[in-house]
Amino acid sequence: MPDHIIDTWQMTSTVSTLTVWPDGCRDIIVCFTPDGRQQIVCTGIDAGVRPVQCLPGTRYYGIRLAPGTNLRHELSASHGRWRDITINQHDAQYGAWAREIARTPERASVLLQEFAWRWTRKPALWVDEYLQQVSTNNIPATSRERTRRRQILMETGANTTYWRTLARARRCACTLAGQRVLLADVALECGYSDQAHMSRAMRRWFGCTPSELQREPLLAQRHLTAPDAFIR
Numbered sequence: 593m594p595d596h597i598i599d600t601w602q603m604t605s606t607v608s609t610l611t612v613w614p615d616g617c618r619d620i621i622v623c624f625t626p627d628g629r630q631q632i633v634c635t636g637i638d639a640g641v642r643p644v645q646c647l648p649g650t651r652y653y654g655i656r657l658a659p660g661t662n663l664r665h666e667l668s669a670s671h672g673r674w675r676d677i678t679i680n681q682h683d684a685q686y687g688a689w690a691r692e693i694a695r696t697p698e699r700a701s702v703l704l705q706e707f708a709w710r711w712t713r714k715p716a717l718w719v720d721e722y723l724q725q726v727s728t729n730n731i732p733a734t735s736r737e738r739t740r741r742r743q744i745l746m747e748t749g750a751n752t753t754y755w756r757t758l759a760r761a762r763r764c765a766c767t768l769a770g771q772r773v774l775l776a777d778v779a780l781e782c783g784y785s786d787q788a789h790m791s792r793a794m795r796r797w798f799g800c801t802p803s804e805l806q807r808e809p810l811l812a813q814r815h816l817t818a819p820d821a822f823i824r
Contacts (some may be wrong), residue, residue: 596714599656599819600701605646613798614638616723616750616758616821618661618673620707621654622693622700630694632679632686634663637750639674641799653700655708659723659755659821660715660747673749686711719747726752727759727822729783759822761797764790766816768802770809775802 598617616637623631626649635642663677679686689711693703722740725731731752745751764782767773779790787802794802798815805812 594705594708594714596658596661596712597655597705597708598658600654600705601656601818602651602653602701605648605650605652608646608648610644610646611799611815612638612642612644613815614640614642614758615656615762615818616659616755617656619654619656620679620704621652622697622704624651624697626650630690632690632693634677634679636675636677637673637748639754640797651697653697653704655701655704656819657708657712658715658720659750660719661708662713664711664713716743716747719744723755723759723821726755727763729756755821757793758797760784761793762816762820762822764802765794765798765805765812768794768805769812769816771806773806778802 614637618637619635621633621635623629623633623646625647627647662673663679679690689703689707693700696703718740722731722744731737741752744755748755760783764778764784767778767782768775771778775790776787779785779787782790784790784793791802794800794805798805800811
């Protein structure tokens, strides 16, 4: 599997609305609906819960791209990374590939990986290391760091503040899930100024409260266990 693909996945919807929590990654997804329609989408970066409307029985095949991986035509247009791109309507160069997936959906995962080899641009080698440093608050205070802050926006489409606050929120949600711990203690451990600050962050990123995460551990398990931008 190409090293800029951090996960491959597939699922069939059983409900009409799916919710996806932000993980810092973009996915290339092929959707096959029960009525025979097909769509190929490269998702944008999320800054909150994404509701997905779908027909029950819709099949999804996807690959998760490492931060900084982009479709070749995007070049360095960082502002475009926040919106979804319907690939099979975007550029003629993807047409043959889209038709092949439509003919052989059982090979969708393999064809998606081939697509990543041919039509995506790998991130710079330093991006992964930098995001690990951001997620652990271990960024050296040097003049080079100011340069990296400018570069990470160009490479990934999101700035350092986005990556730091997302990593902290995901770490906090995992800590809260099913744990009988004082919320004020978790807030302090995760670097929030107080419990209210943590509560606002959980609502902003995941649409739920810290207490809900404690009462419903499967909520975090469903949404936070797949590989994300910080776990490679």
